[in-house]
Amino acid sequence: MRDPVLEIRGLRVDYGLGDAAVHAVRDVDLTLHRGEVLGLAGESGSGKSTLAYGLTRLLPPPGVVSGGEVIYHPVDGPPVDVLSLSPAQLRAFRWAEASIVFQGAMNSLNPVHKVSTQLLDVIRAHEPRSTAAGRLARARELLKLVGISADRLHSYPHQLSGGMRQRVMIAMALALEPQVVIMDEPTTALDVVMQRQILGQLAELRERLGFAVLFITHDLSLLVEFSDRIAIMYGGRIVEEAPAAELYRRALHPYTDGLLHSFPALRGPRRELTGIPGSPPDLRAMPTGCAFHPRCPRAFTPCDAELPPLGPPGDDDPRRAVACWLHSATAPAPR
Amino acid sequence: MTLSESAAAPVDEVVLEAVGLTKHFPVRKRLRDLFSRTPAVVHAVDDVSFALHRGRVTALVGESGSGKSTVARLLAQIYPRTAGDLRLHGTSTRVRGGRPFRSYVRRVQLILQDPFASLNPVHTVRYHLTRSLRIHGNAGRSAEDLEQALAKLLTRVSLTPPERYLDAFPHELSGGQRQRVAIARALGADPEVLLADEPVSMLDVSIRLGVLNLLQDLKERLNIAILYITHDIASARYFADETIVMYAGRMVEGGDSEIVTQNSAHPYTRLLTASAPDPERITGDGAGAGIDEAAGKDRGQGEPPSLISPPAGCRFHPRCPHAMRRCTADLPPRLTVGDRPGHWTACWLYDPATVAADAPGSAAPDADPAVPPPPALVKREDTATLGEAR
């Protein structure tokens, strides 16, 4: 396996303090390897965005990181703990080392400034010694990279379609050739044709530039095709992690299995869609034991009392991890 | 299909029919347009014809901006139509407010994408459903009648036990539950037609299935005609009997859902199906391979045209890898695809004479145009060899 570029260890994120705190991200361990696409999927409210904001320290109040660490491994030089960077270091880290494209990012372009101004600002802020001509050339190149002709550089955001604006945001995220790109539902608001164009470009760019992507979406069908590995989040925890194809062919966690049987497939024989009964958990009143147990068709004795740890499955495939008593090596025997 | 005269309504009976339905929205005039003779309009929907059948789901599929919601609003008669006709049980109908509109709405109900926006947050489920029952004269005579009708509605949409939901406010319900309440409210009218405009687009994947199954159940048990509008063509495959594809305000293909999705004929439908997420495409080693392959090469052309001055001829021609000379000038008519009954497409590729004329010498006139190779594999200049390429 490739070297880790970003390691998240025991990350906890709360909204609010003390007893009123909502634990939105709970003891998350997740490793992103150099150059890979790691997909993160789960129902809305499962904590995906909170995780992305938390690990880049962009959490809006009342969000607080209440535990854990995020270790970034630069190409050369010693590892850094992102959570203990000073504000100045953090500014240097963002964009240059790790950049993020948020949900609805296409609406976060400033409407009163031309695309060129906004792209050039990002480049200038991090490469103050570059020349104006050099920056302009770089901006053109970036637009070309995401499939937008350079003559659009001086457009205002409203003169571009949603798909183009989203690609401009991706261009910005890639401007400083970061090692890590975090994308939170980057194509959810777009039509499938545009979505595939953007993902195609992203895959190409990833080949060429070698950055790693943490790709967050609620659409698991998209991830299976597009990711190297997939992690599934439920109620603030990672409940399963596996190579994309393995996860698709043989889901271990009943929640993953439910997700995979929730969407109709365009190709192949018509499958039976079972879906997932019930609704996502309320973070303020989390079920005891395995958070999925009230909805789980396979729940058994230990499930409502004991939290299953995330670990290698019974068959000990080192590439996989699952948090379910059905597959735990240390599982109490079903009665 | 023939209309049966029998009193016991047959399953295939046409309930609502759109004939050449057209909607142009006026565009605010700019100074330089003042002198032009034809006022600028958005050609949102042009010449749309299809029928909704009792006990059948018809899907209307297309990208955003293709005119799906406008079609739904024309069918609901919320918008007056620019041209064309709307026939309810074969009788032309045009209502503008007042009692005729109410009596039309009783039979044709619209469900919107966002159940949050369509339910008033200050009112309970009971209020919303009672109002619908009363307006449409289905509340009965007594308080017990009403209670019974309310319980029946909630049970119909699987919100049980009804007591748990009757006095809830919209914000106390999950997205899926809210959409069920919106459906129950529509059922309060006891309609013959449900127009569901992207009813599950805002819901979580795991919740969608339940709501779609509910629509299917209503179709079967209440024998309602359903228009299911979606941008997700895979869901049309599973939940609609018939699928119609729209592009830039026009219908481009239609037929049995399985055939339209598995043997797509129109180059646009093929682009749509090639772009949809497809887990079966994975090969197991690494990412992106499938994505790259299907992405196509025409980057600059990846977007639908302006509807203020739509392209002449076939509206897809600026993006179409198969475009022929004729495509830029003449509007393609509906042509039958192969020998599959009911499968049609509006594309010149399915007119052997046009294909032959475009490629003098190389394309055999008797080539089977019903099976052109997938768009991704054919470049524009290859059109000439279409006949052999299959």
Ligand SMILES: Nc1ncnc2c1ncn2[C@@H]1O[C@H](COP(=O)(O)OP(=O)(O)O)[C@@H](O)[C@H]1O
């Ligand atoms: N500002 C906030 N204050 C309180 N709770 C929040 C806030 N933002 C998000 N949450 C809660 O945190 C949980 C996780 O949310 P989020 O990370 O947005 O999930 P996802 O991205 O998976 O949909 C949700 O239950 C949500 O209600």
Ligand SMILES: Nc1ncnc2c1ncn2[C@@H]1O[C@H](COP(=O)(O)OP(=O)(O)O)[C@@H](O)[C@H]1O
């Ligand atoms: N009330 C309106 N006034 C002007 N243009 C409109 C109006 N409603 C829709 N349109 C335009 O008509 C076209 C079709 O829109 P719509 O029916 O909403 O498409 P869809 O539902 O497929 O996304 C779009 O170009 C849209 O901008």
Ligand code: SF4
């Ligand atoms: S631990 Fe138990 S309840 Fe949780 S997913 Fe596994 S079987 Fe189901």
Ligand code: SF4
């Ligand atoms: S071949 Fe011609 S008619 Fe058919 S979709 Fe392409 S441009 Fe339109």
Ligand SMILES: [Mg+2]
């Ligand atoms: Mg989110």
Ligand SMILES: [Mg+2]
């Ligand atoms: Mg719409």
